[in-house]
Amino acid sequence: MRLRRSLATAGLVTSAAMTLLAVAGCGDGSGSDGSAAQDTEQGIPDDWDGPVPDPLTGQPAAGWIDDDEFAVITMGSGSCPPVPSEPEVTSPGEMRIEFGPSPNEVCTADMSPTTHVFTLPAELIDRPITVTIAYTDYDEMYELELP
Incomplete structure (x- = not known):
């Protein structure tokens, strides 16, 4: 009886540890990876x-969430999405956001969308607002419009 209870307890501890590792590894968009986005979500809402x-x-694509929030959706590794800097206002109708590489070391080789909310x-x-998206990893830039 004592062995069964110990195995059950060990299973719970292992399960809790695995959950903690999964949560710690995935991130919740709270900026723990250096992101300036207020929220980051895998996929498209x-x-x-x-x-x-x-x-x-x-x-990438950009669109409105509500009157005070907008999102940029990037494509890339689902486990290593790019990390955005704080939006830099360049004129009353233009801003620039630079995306750097993910700090994650093990990345999947997929092409998944990630939504970054600002x-x-x-x-x-x-209005409209032009959002220039730049990546530190390569020279190409994208100009997107928020109507």
């Missing part, structure tokens, strides 16, 4: 009505 990124070209900087008062 179910209620997303903005443009969808093209997985073949890797071009609060709209108060200095952006003109």
Whole structure:
């Protein structure tokens, strides 16, 4: 009886440890990876009505969440999404966000969308807003529009 109880306890401890490792490894978009996004979510939100990124070209997409928040959806490894910097306002209707490499060391070789949610900087008062997306890993930049 004591052996069964010990095995059951060991199973619970192992299960709890595995859950803790899974949570610690995945991240919750809270910036623990250096991200300036207020939230990061794997995939595309179910209620997303903005443009969808093209997985073949890797071009990101940007759209509104509400009046004060917008999102940028990037394509890349699902386990190592790029990490955004704080949006830099370059004029009353333009901003730039630079994405750096993920700090994760083991990455899947897939092409998955990741949604990065940001609060709209108060200095952006003109519409439409041009969002320039740059990556530190390569030279190509993308200009996206928030209508």
